[in-house]
Amino acid sequence: MAKKKYDYLIIGNSAGGIGCIEGIRREDRKGTIAIVSDEKYHTYSRPLITHLLEGDVDRKGMDFRPRNFYRKHQADPYLGFRAQNLDVKKRSVSLVGINGNSGNRETLRFDQLLIATGGKPFIPPMDGLDLDGITPMITLDQSVAVKKRLGRVRNALVLGAGLIGTKTAEALSHVVERVTMVELADRILSPVTDHVSSALASDAFRGNGVEILLNTTITEIRGDDRGRVAEVVLREGTVLPCELLVLAIGVRPRTDLMEGTGIGITSTKIGGGVDVNVDMETSIDGIYACGDCAHAHDFVTGGMKLLPLWPNAYVGGRIAGLNMAGSPHIHKWATNMNSVDFFGLPMVSAGFMLKPKGKGFLEIVREEKGSYAKVILKKDVIVGLIMAGNVARAGLYLGLMRNKIKTTTFSQHLLADDFGAVHMPDEVKEKLKQPITVIE
């Protein structure tokens, strides 16, 4: 059995892994790099799998980086290999070939390691889950598999109306006759909206023929005599026909590889994430983690938490890579921040969605037909942002949030059409003119 050794080993070929390669190569042109994924594909843009399903992005459009990326960055790709038996003392991991690589085995040793294993779908136990036509929607293979069976789908049902569920329902609405979203909460997109922006999104879905059922869930799944999903029963007894059931309840950190290795993992109510410092290093020297499998600093709350967002994964990976290659950086760039477009309705949000209880919080709201904007302030510093319908210059607010700029002298202009640098204090304005040279 071959035992290769790499200066840098990366497990995960998505945003975090690619960010890590780019971070390392900014500092170190020579060190050897290997990148491992159980998926057999060239790095692809995971959030675009619903666009692939819908057909407005083709397979080539899924490439997250050009096809010469690994060669150009001198990184050895091990694609279609599952990593297991991570040994943090021997600093080695074994790879088992899957997805057409069956039978291939390797053991790789490493000096430094990035764990960017991402998330896995959370699927509650239910009868009937083994029926044909039931799937999560987090991989390219799942998107392609759904696309293949669309011919026999008249009714599609999406369980869960978070970001994955809503983007899936939007895509399906273009290719399936009837689409229904079922959501346990009292509104769709609850982690990234308040009630007003959620209602705007709901209007967009309903206006495009997607049915939304709130405050309910599926209690039973029934199949036909050929073992295919045929209908579901909701909590209150309603029976809905469906030939496709997409499970999009949530994603949990994928930490199987780390369990029992000594790498610190903190359990939370939505699953355990790998503990890291703000430099992205885990409890073991030279072993880093980022993205959906790990915690990250939230610049609004100041704590470490799961922030399973593509930009957070990329920047976390990039900063891990810079640190691994000897250039000290910290990652305090992220918060709960999202941007999305449904049927032509743009929506962005960051930080708190609802005004927290407690003293010192203030909400400023601007509501017009088809558009909505809100900022939440704490002692004049922006800690929450929602914009829907018109998202122009949203980044100005995010910058003020991240840099904790007091808006005391200009808060009356905050949501005006002409709000901009000209209203801000001179030192903030001067900084806006200069290119960003440090990730902060």
Added chain:
Amino acid sequence: MKRIYAKEEVCIGCRLCEIHCKVEHSRSKNIIKVFKEEVPPPSRIIVEEVGPSSFALQCRHCREPYCAYACIAGAIYQDEATGEIIHDPGKCIGCWTCVLTCTKGAIWPDLRGPRVAARCDLCPERDEPACVELCPNEALYVVEED
């Protein structure tokens, strides 16, 4: 690399730079047609004004480009040779993550369809960016810097 700066003391807030930016990035590049017959694209430069003070800004081509780091489609990247930030509209899906993460507020939704992000590209087809060349007060100028 090239970066455009503004002389605030001579900018009178006439916003002609915005007009010329729209024309340069329009389908016809004909100023009458753009505003009479077409849907004009968003201007990549913005002029803000309060009383006598004005402020003009477009993409800073940041050395640490948050927009590129945040792009979920791999549509924004830094040119290794020039340091310029390049946006590939063919790969852009109009998710507006760059609009949210550009803390300069210098990326704009282009809603003409296909819906994509729009930002200063330094007018690759011209010797000098349109806003710089056509500003009547020479309030915009190009600097070659790192």
